[in-house]
Amino acid sequence: MAEPGATPLPIPCSTTYELPGLSVDQNVGLCFGLVVRSVGLAKGFTGGIRSLKAGEVPEYTGVVEEARRHALERLVAHAQELGANAVVGVRFDSSDVGQGLSEIVAYGTAVIAR
Known part of the structure; x- marks a missing residue:
């Protein structure tokens, strides 16, 4: 279920390898979306x-x-650049990349x- 106020994704994405009501015709390849974020001084201080x-x-x-x-x-933008109209097997991963910096990757x- 989508979060209230969240913008819907322009293409179907699933953590499974099936899309109900659709048939996967072609595997285009790996796609990913990467973000490196800092908590920021104010949130870091109050969060600490x-x-x-x-x-x-x-x-x-x-x-x-x-x-x-x-x-x-x-991730969706990268999939569309590859010519895909859906993404299956979506996963998230995260790691610390430096002091106060975290990497979040969706792949x-x-x-x-169709």
Whole structure:
């Protein structure tokens, strides 16, 4: 289910290798979307204070959620550049790439479906 206020993706994307109601005709290849984000001084400071006690840290949750959305949008754009009209097997990965910097990557298989 889409998040309220979220922009729908222009092509079907699935974490599975099937698209209900569609048939995958051609595997176009690997596609990905990459974002490197910093939490920022203000959110980092308030998030750091909140992290001293147990529970969710909304400042960090919001940054990661936005980064994942951005990576997914870039994944879709890359798939479309490859000539695909859908993406299957979508996955996310993340890692720290430097002090205060996180990499979020969305990747999958670009396909032509009908």
